[in-house]
Amino acid sequence: xxxxxxxxxxxxxxxxxxxxxxxxxxxxxxxxxxxxxxxxxxxxxxxxxxxxxxxxxxxxxxxxxxxxxxxxxxxxxxxxxxxxxxxxxxxxxxxxxxxxxxxxxxxxxxxxxxxxxxxxxxxxxxxxxxxxxxxxxxxxxxxxxxxxxxxxxxxxxxxxxxxxxxxxxxxxxxxxxxxxxxxxxxxxxxxxxxxxxxxxxxxxxxxxxxxxxxxxxxxxxxxxxxxxxxxxxxxxxxxxxxxxxxxxxxxxxxxxxxxxxxxxxxxxxxxxxxxxxxxxxxxxxxxxxxxxxxxxxxxxxxxxxxxxxxxxxxxxxxxxxxxxxxxxxxxxxxxxxxxxxxxxxxxxxxxxxxxxxxxxxxxx
Numbered sequence: 001x002x003x004x005x006x007x008x009x010x011x012x013x014x015x016x017x018x019x020x021x022x023x024x025x026x027x028x029x030x031x032x033x034x035x036x037x038x039x040x041x042x043x044x045x046x047x048x049x050x051x052x053x054x055x056x057x058x059x060x061x062x063x064x065x066x067x068x069x070x071x072x073x074x075x076x077x078x079x080x081x082x083x084x085x086x087x088x089x090x091x092x093x094x095x096x097x098x099x100x101x102x103x104x105x106x107x108x109x110x111x112x113x114x115x116x117x118x119x120x121x122x123x124x125x126x127x128x129x130x131x132x133x134x135x136x137x138x139x140x141x142x143x144x145x146x147x148x149x150x151x152x153x154x155x156x157x158x159x160x161x162x163x164x165x166x167x168x169x170x171x172x173x174x175x176x177x178x179x180x181x182x183x184x185x186x187x188x189x190x191x192x193x194x195x196x197x198x199x200x201x202x203x204x205x206x207x208x209x210x211x212x213x214x215x216x217x218x219x220x221x222x223x224x225x226x227x228x229x230x231x232x233x234x235x236x237x238x239x240x241x242x243x244x245x246x247x248x249x250x251x252x253x254x255x256x257x258x259x260x261x262x263x264x265x266x267x268x269x270x271x272x273x274x275x276x277x278x279x280x281x282x283x284x285x286x287x288x289x290x291x292x293x294x295x296x297x298x299x300x301x302x303x304x305x306x307x308x309x310x311x312x313x314x315x316x317x318x319x320x321x322x323x324x325x326x327x328x329x330x331x332x333x334x335x336x337x338x339x340x341x342x343x344x345x346x347x348x349x350x351x352x353x354x355x356x357x358x359x360x361x362x363x364x
Contacts, residue, residue, distance in 0.1 A: 012066070017060070022069050025069035030044075030045070033098040040231055054077030061116040077092060082346055084211065088218060092129075094133075096362075097109060097137050110144060127332065127348070130327070146330040149351055154325065156291065158290055159289050196228075198248075203223075203224055214353055228250075235252050246269065247270060249264060249282055251263070253288075261289060263293065272301065295313070296356055
């Protein structure tokens with residue numbers, strides 16, 4: 001049983017593991033991070049932790065003050081694969097760190113994280129990844145032994161004339177879903193735009209294309225069927241299909257943030273022509289201010305395609321004190337901090353060991 005009591009000055013905090021009676025308090029606390037909508041927060045908590053296909057029970061760690069939830073850090077289930085032939089790994093991912101405003105600057109982030117790491121070690125995990133670390137939590141994470149894999153090297157395509165999003169359109173994807181067939185034919189007769197994931201067909205395509213042994217999340221039917229139910233995001237799926245599915249491109253936008261910022265969260269194709277058709281169709285049909293993608297682990301050929309269609313590298317900050325979006329890795333046991341972090345002969349801190357896509361991150 002986890003129960004750590006700490007007395008900073010005259011205050012008393014307890015660090016505890018999730019229990020169902022804390023659910024309503026978590027949903028309220030997460031209005032500071034997830035959304036202002038309690039119903040949406042409830043759906044997100046249930047989707048991410050209760051319906052997660054890789055964990056039987058939620059791994060959520062909480063800070064209590066006078067019995068009330070004032071801080072949280074989640075560890076959500078994930079299934080990674082590495083090597084060729086691939087082997088699967090159960091490595092949880094950290095996310096959803098939030099502290100009530102009146103309890104910030106009390107060191108709760110580090111205290112909750114320390115308890116979480118100890119619990120993960122006892123359960124049997126070796127490493128934990130973080131794919132959505134922000135500028136607030138990054139310095140504390142690095143001071144606790146987390147290490148950066150490297151810059152995600154965001155590439156973006158900006159509209160020449162920006163559109164202002166209406167609050168009335170908050171729950172509508174900025175894509176012309178109606179009467180799309182005519183416009184679709186102008187770009188490619190093989191590409192269709194749909195609202196739902198073809199989980200089985202997408203998984204079969206991923207398996208058909210294969211992998212090169214780099215670290216990546218397992219993209220099987222189970223994953224796709226669960227992943228795109230995220231209630232805080234909306235997705236659109238472009239499929240390239242002749243006699244069979246030869247490619248797909250998945251677009252994402254946030255329900256509660258700038259809806260005209262669109263991300264390419266996953267993109268697969270059997271050849272470059274299919275890949276090009278998908279991208280050009282997405283651009284042709286789109287109505288957005290910014291289209292972005294992680295480019296750090298893309299091939300040179302794909303980066304050239306992006307550049308030729310108007311994408312440019314997002315400017316990297318030069319100061320070491322400035323925030324750079326990155327993937328963080330940490331062994332759960334402190335005694336492993338000074339060892340080489342290697343799995344299946346792949347160095348975890350080497351960017352070349354990874355196949356990184358936005359869909360792996362809970363930020364999308």
